[in-house]
Amino acid sequence: MVEVQSMTVADVVARAADGSLDEFLKNAVAFFVRELMEAEICAEIGAEIGAARGQVAPESRETHRNGYRPRGWETRVGEIELLVPRKRSGTAYFPSFLEARRPAEQAIFAVVMEAYVNGVSTRKVDRLVEQLGVHGMTKDRVSAICRGLDERVEAFRNRPLEGNYPYLWLDAKHVKVRDQGRVVSKAVVVAYAVHESGVREVLGLDVGEVETGSFWVEFLRGLKRRGLAGVKLCITDQHEGLKQAVARVLGVPWQRCTVHFARDMGAHVRRDQRGMLSAALREIFQAEHGDQARARVGQVLEKLASTAPKVCELLEAAEEDLIGFYAFPKEHWPKIRSTNPLERVNKEIGRRSDVVGIFPNDAAVIRLCGALLLEQNDEWLVSRRYLSAESLATVLAKPEPVDRTVEELPVAA
Structure with a gap:
């Protein structure tokens, strides 16, 4: 400890010359944060029991x-293994210099690190790694980080769905993913819904090679196996395969x-x-009733x-799909x-x-x-x-419509 406090400028220069300065800085940072944690936990316990360290508490200790x-x-001088003090009861101590990462922040950290250690990172990821100050990251460490996140996300994605969900929204976003040495575009599909209690929920998440009808069929079947029920309306963007999948699996208006x-x-x-077209369409969607x-x-x-003959052709073909919401309560x-919600x-x-750029x-x-949607759901x-x-x-x-035709799914054993 004395060496840390009494080094001269010449000593620092000498350590830098022989390459040992990094280790010295790492030890100095470790010493400083260790003392900081000891001071912080002493202050916390003292505040809780009404006595400083070494003093007798006025009442029995809690x-x-x-x-x-x-x-x-992880620091800019390398990884430091901290020994964080613990308390027997009360609020758990967390060092002030550390930031408790939320699941989504942990996930983006894990994704960036995974790309980096597997040698498939872009220049953007390289810059992020540098800014994070991460050194000595190994595949084993990344795997351990990812494993904990994956368990939480999988539990969230596969949880049973209980009750009824009158309104269901389906959406998709395309991202770039590295697959067998190529960078391809894949669809991230997400299902949101309003539960019968009035609360919104994220119901499902998956990734598909392409946004095809068969993919949507399997995605919706998975939701039904988990307990999706009571759907009265499905809201999505235009996609013929998706529309057919909704009719086939759910049998509800689209x-x-x-x-x-x-x-x-x-x-x-x-x-x-x-401007004129937008105003005309707005009048349709803000009418007092369906008629x-x-x-x-x-x-x-x-x-x-x-x-605008093309607009007329498309509007006439999509009329019933566009004004179906008028059959439901006006406040909805x-x-x-x-x-848009x-x-x-x-x-x-x-x-x-x-x-991330390329996953x-x-x-x-x-x-x-999944980590981001888990946070949103909470x-x-x-x-x-x-x-x-x-x-x-x-x-x-x-x-229910009397002419509804929905496929029967096998009952899970």
Whole structure:
């Protein structure tokens, strides 16, 4: 300890010259944080019992020291093995200089490290590793980090679904994944829903080679095996294979996202016509009831027949899929006529995946997205209800269509 306190500038220069300065700095940092932790836990225990270290507590002690727990700490001078003091009771001690990573932050750290140690990192990942100050990262260490996250994410993805989920949203985002030496685009598909209690939940997550109808069929079957029930409306963007999968597996009405439809129609008119088109479509989606919406569709078709024939063709074909939400309670309309309520979550997934750039494998995609969605799900469970349970009860009471044809899934043993 004396050597740490009494080194001269000449000593530091000499250590730098013979290559031993790094080890000296590592030992100095370890010494400093060890003393800091001892001071912090003494202060915590003293505050809890009303006496400083070495003093007699005015009353019986409510807590004592209880040994140490090892914890690795990555620093710019290398990994330091900390011995974090423990208390027998009360609030657990956590060093002030450490930051407790949330699951999503742990996941992005793990994904970056996995890409790095497997030699498939991009320049972006190399810069992140440098900024994180991580040294000596091995495949075994990365595997250990990933294993803990994967267990949590898998438990979340495969948990039983209990109760009814009247509204179901399905969404997909494409990411770049390294697969057998090639970089390919894969679809991250996510299922969200509103539970009968009015709370939103993330129900499922998976990665597919391509966003095909067969993939969606298997994804929806997996949700049903886990207990998905009571779905009355499925809201998604346009995808013919997905629409067919919803009809085949769930047998419920399909609501096409009105926001994405209006955005897509802008590509079929001149720039100076887009404002007029947007206003016309908005009138359809903000009608007082379904019959009025159908009447407005007719008016728009008549008005745009000569100037935007392609828009008229697409609107006429999609009419029933676009205004299906009018069959449900009016207070639900703003939230079930599009996938916009999920935009913030989708943007967050995009922001995190953009940081990585190219994922090393499918498991890394699920790890990062799953950790982020797990956090979002926990936030939704304790936040204000998305829809009232009373209004959802009226939706669940709606009779099933008599001509519905849904495949029968085998009962799990």
